[in-house]
Amino acid sequence: MDAVGAALTVSLAGLGGWLLLRWVSDTLNPACSTAPGRAPFAAGAPPGVHAWSRFHARYYTMALLFLAFDMEMVFMYPWAVVFVREGVTALVEMLMFIVILTLGILYAWRERALEWA
Amino acid sequence: MTAQLGLPASLALVGSALVLGAYVVEVLDHAIGRVVSGHFEPVGRTLTIPIHRAALLLLQQTTTTERPDAPLWLIAPAFLAGLAAAGLAIVPLGPSGALANVEAGIVWFGAVGALVMVAVYAHGWAPNSVMPLIGGYRFVALALSYEMPLALVLIAAALPARALALPVIVASQADLWNVVRQPLGLPLYLIAGLGLACRRPLDFADSADLAGGTLVEASGVARLAWSAAKSAMLVAVAAIGATVFLGGWLGPWLPGPAWVVVKTLALLALLVTAGHLVARPRLERFVVIAWVGLIPLALVNVFLSGLLLLL
Amino acid sequence: MGVRRWLAGLAAGAPASVFVVPGRGAREKVDELRLDSRLHFTESPRATTILLLIGEIPDALASAARSIHDSMPRPRATACWRAGTSAPVPSGFPDAVMVDVREEVGTVLTRLQSALLRGDHASEPDLLPDIDPAPWRGVGPHGQGGKGMTGGVPYGRALAERAHDRDGLELDQLPVRIGPLFPPLPAGLVLDLKVQGDVVQEVSLGDNPFLSFDAAVVGTAAGPNPFELALSQPVPISVLELARARHHLVWLAGALELHGVAALGYRARRLAAEIAPERAGAVRALGRLLEGTRSLAWGTAGVGVTDGASLAEVPPGPVSRAAGIARDARTSDPSYLSLGFEVLVQEEGDARARWRQRLSEALQALELAGRAAARWSTPSGRVEAPRGSLTAESAPAAELVALIPALLPGLDWGDAVTTIVSLDLDLEEAASRHAASAV
Numbered sequence: 019m020d021a022v023g024a025a026l027t028v029s030l031a032g033l034g035g036w037l038l039l040r041w042v043s044d045t046l047n048p049a050c051s052t053a054p055g056r057a058p059f060a061a062g063a064p065p066g067v068h069a070w071s072r073f074h075a076r077y078y079t080m081a082l083l084f085l086a087f088d089m090e091m092v093f094m095y096p097w098a099v100v101f102v103r104e105g106v107t108a109l110v111e112m113l114m115f116i117v118i119l120t121l122g123i124l125y126a127w128r129e130r131a132l133e134w135a
Numbered sequence: 136m137t138a139q140l141g142l143p144a145s146l147a148l149v150g151s152a153l154v155l156g157a158y159v160v161e162v163l164d165h166a167i168g169r170v171v172s173g174h175f176e177p178v179g180r181t182l183t184i185p186i187h188r189a190a191l192l193l194l195q196q197t198t199t200t201e202r203p204d205a206p207l208w209l210i211a212p213a214f215l216a217g218l219a220a221a222g223l224a225i226v227p228l229g230p231s232g233a234l235a236n237v238e239a240g241i242v243w244f245g246a247v248g249a250l251v252m253v254a255v256y257a258h259g260w261a262p263n264s265v266m267p268l269i270g271g272y273r274f275v276a277l278a279l280s281y282e283m284p285l286a287l288v289l290i291a292a293a294l295p296a297r298a299l300a301l302p303v304i305v306a307s308q309a310d311l312w313n314v315v316r317q318p319l320g321l322p323l324y325l326i327a328g329l330g331l332a333c334r335r336p337l338d339f340a341d342s343a344d345l346a347g348g349t350l351v352e353a354s355g356v357a358r359l360a361w362s363a364a365k366s367a368m369l370v371a372v373a374a375i376g377a378t379v380f381l382g383g384w385l386g387p388w389l390p391g392p393a394w395v396v397v398k399t400l401a402l403l404a405l406l407v408t409a410g411h412l413v414a415r416p417r418l419e420r421f422v423v424i425a426w427v428g429l430i431p432l433a434l435v436n437v438f439l440s441g442l443l444l445l446l
Numbered sequence: 447m448g449v450r451r452w453l454a455g456l457a458a459g460a461p462a463s464v465f466v467v468p469g470r471g472a473r474e475k476v477d478e479l480r481l482d483s484r485l486h487f488t489e490s491p492r493a494t495t496i497l498l499l500i501g502e503i504p505d506a507l508a509s510a511a512r513s514i515h516d517s518m519p520r521p522r523a524t525a526c527w528r529a530g531t532s533a534p535v536p537s538g539f540p541d542a543v544m545v546d547v548r549e550e551v552g553t554v555l556t557r558l559q560s561a562l563l564r565g566d567h568a569s570e571p572d573l574l575p576d577i578d579p580a581p582w583r584g585v586g587p588h589g590q591g592g593k594g595m596t597g598g599v600p601y602g603r604a605l606a607e608r609a610h611d612r613d614g615l616e617l618d619q620l621p622v623r624i625g626p627l628f629p630p631l632p633a634g635l636v637l638d639l640k641v642q643g644d645v646v647q648e649v650s651l652g653d654n655p656f657l658s659f660d661a662a663v664v665g666t667a668a669g670p671n672p673f674e675l676a677l678s679q680p681v682p683i684s685v686l687e688l689a690r691a692r693h694h695l696v697w698l699a700g701a702l703e704l705h706g707v708a709a710l711g712y713r714a715r716r717l718a719a720e721i722a723p724e725r726a727g728a729v730r731a732l733g734r735l736l737e738g739t740r741s742l743a744w745g746t747a748g749v750g751v752t753d754g755a756s757l758a759e760v761p762p763g764p765v766s767r768a769a770g771i772a773r774d775a776r777t778s779d780p781s782y783l784s785l786g787f788e789v790l791v792q793e794e795g796d797a798r799a800r801w802r803q804r805l806s807e808a809l810q811a812l813e814l815a816g817r818a819a820a821r822w823s824t825p826s827g828r829v830e831a832p833r834g835s836l837t838a839e840s841a842p843a844a845e846l847v848a849l850i851p852a853l854l855p856g857l858d859w860g861d862a863v864t865t866i867v868s869l870d871l872d873l874e875e876a877a878s879r880h881a882a883s884a885v
Binding site for chain 2: 450453454456457458459460461463483489490492493495517519520521559563600601602603620622628629630641643644702703704705706707708709710712713716735736739741742744745749858859860861863864
């Protein structure tokens with residue numbers, strides 16, 4: 019609980035400091051918001067539509083691949099701690115697991131799942 | 136050490152480390168840029184120019200866009216700076232520990248690396264403008280690619296220490312630094328770290344082809360805070376790298392904290408120089424290199440380190 | 447107010463943050479200004495304090511500049527440097543500070559910025575009227591400007607519509623009009639893009655703002671363009687070749703800035719400013735460095751590939767030579783033949799081949815200039831200019847601009863920008879022959 023409390027205090031202190039800085043800056047330069055001043059940057063011509071949209075994140079196949087590896091990473095943290103104690107068993111077991119996953123990378127690469135444009 | 140220092144002193148220390156670190160990165164960046172371009176200037180000017188620029192930004196109005204996600208936009212730089220602080224706080228300055236003694240330090244920094252994605256994406260999404268939006272989505276693709284090599288090289292460093300805590304990892308390097316024991320580790324870590332800190336040459340989120348990417352709509356103090364937070368994140372990357380690969384506080388003559396600072400500065404200089412000499416690759420090219428090159432290399436690093444330990 | 451004065455004193459040492467609007471006759475002036483360390487050229491109006499109008503600003507560019515001006519944070523100001531042209535003072539910028547001499551630009555702009563920050567120079571008000579892009583306030587059940595999810599114009603703008611995509615999904619397609627003042631791209635280039643995700647799906651070219659001039663100006667205030675002169679009269683080959691090397695190095699500097707290595711770009715810019723046959727060693731060293739780090743190649747290889755069919759309309763020049771088409775107007779000039787001139791080519795036709803082509807042509811130009819002695823060009827109505835073959839009726843830039851709509855679709859944003867920059871476009875040159883034929 020001590021660490022959580024400290025982290026919370028640090029976060030609140032940081033946020034407080036940042037809001038104070040923003041407040042000082044906004045006092046020095048009072049906000050002056052007009053329609054042409056709010057127009058999003060499009061290099062001269064105002065944009066026709068809102069930028070917020072159902073953005074096509076084309077790397078979604080790569081993101082799926084990442085999910086598999088992210089899980090593997092979670093297994094590896096405790097594995098690293100007990101590795102020396104468990105010895106060759108730990109090495110071989112993790113190696114088998116990783117080799118299978120790595121074959122997945124090669125398959126994804128061959129299928130051009132890592133490129134999108 | 137938190138207990139020894141007390142919370143207010145720890146807060147002040149982390150805060151000043153963030154600000155000072157960001158200043159040092161700006162000075163290094165400016166100085167090395169001048170050396171690379173062959174356009175020298177007086178040292179005094181190099182030391183003061185980040186201050187001049189910061190004062191200019193503090194005096195500029197903070198503009199907004201038509202329909203931004205204002206709370207998200209407000210918090211994004213503070214979030215990134217907070218993540219940098221979270222990284223810096225676990226760097227052990229001596230055998231007695233760090234400001235925050237986290238037992239699973241490596242998992243902690245991996246989490247920082249993952250949450251950076253949220254901060255940068257939020258910064259790109261919030262203004263409701265096309266260039267920042269593309270920058271934010273691009274960063275997600277980059278982050279999904281650097282995250283694995285980053286975590287894997289740190290895990291490899293945990294093997295000889297038999298622990299995830301950074302002080303133990305430093306102590307395990309008393310005979311031989313990890314940079315020698317695991318020669319693949321530091322280069323892979325630094326490449327991933329450039330992505331994590333969103334720095335050139337992997338500055339896909341804030342790059343010139345998007346006219347500044349997620350920074351396009353940021354003005355005044357908001358722009359200053361974002362740039363400073365990015366620089367502070369680079370300091371955190373360098374400090375963790377110095378701890379995990381260069382033996383942290385270990386070294387003759389100087390006291391432990393001084394060694395941490397010296398090694399961090401050395402890594403910072405290396406990272407900043409790379410930013411001035413190496414051009415930004417294509418994003419897809421980097422993604423392929425990361426998955427087909429960096430991740431397998433990082434795995435080789437893990438298993439070779441493990442094998443050497445068992446022999 | 448004490449804090450403000452103190453900060454203003456600190457900020458006085460900062461370079462002036464300038465957003466440049468390059469009008470007619472400004473291109474080379476802007477390149478000179480980029481060497482001035484008192485100026486910082488911004489990519490976005492949100493980081494800018496001073497809008498700098500250079501040369502003769504066509505109307506379309508001026509109206510874009512006004513909207514850029516209004517999105518700049520306060521305090522802000524406008525400055526105008528006519529760069530030795532006889533341009534009229536641009537209308538619509540009532541508070542613009544005039545700068546007359548090249549040497550004064552840096553001083554005047556840094557002083558102007560200091561005065562703005564101290565409050566001694568009043569910040570400019572908006573130039574455009576404070577009106578929403580479309581009426582929306584109070585419309586809809588929640589006053590959000592529309593009905594349902596996608597009806598109406600919330601906050602005055604529509605929402606993106608769905609469109610088919612090549613991978614079978616139906617997702618939103620953003621219509622983006624980019625330009626004419628998008629800093630990574632040549633000034634004046636207007637593109638209407640349909641962007642889905644970060645991939646460009648459709649491209650059409652907007653109007654070239656420089657077409658609004660009704661008379662062509664040959665050359666600039668810096669002196670007549672030697673390549674234009676060489677159309678009708680002999681010009682020393684050393685002059686032509688040094689101008690070519692300078693042009694390619696300035697282009698390279700811009701490309702390096704785009705790829706994130708602005709410090710190397712500065713080095714290229716300095717080499718361009720001090721161009722002389724003796725600097726060939728330094729140019730070669732820069733080229734070796736770029737090849738050595740491999741990284742520029744990683745950013746450009748395989749991007750924007752042109753082939754013989756797409757280049758059929760394009761006059762011979764570095765772009766077509768980078769695709770293996772060994773044609774060069776210099777081969778028909780006896781003076782060049784007596785120097786042993788040989789056409790250099792690359793094979794791949796991508797953006798990497800184009801920068802390598804320009805770099806090797808710059809080196810070749812320096813070498814030719816060093817050996818040219820007193821040789822003069824032979825006018826034949828066709829001159830090999832840095833962008834390609836120039837005649838009295840056609841300028842290569844116009845055909846290069848026309849390549850864009852076919853090259854861009856399917857590329858992601860970064861590759862699209864890399865492709866456009868690698869073509870070395872100049873909208874002013876593209877408009878020059880059009881204006882001449884219209885008169």
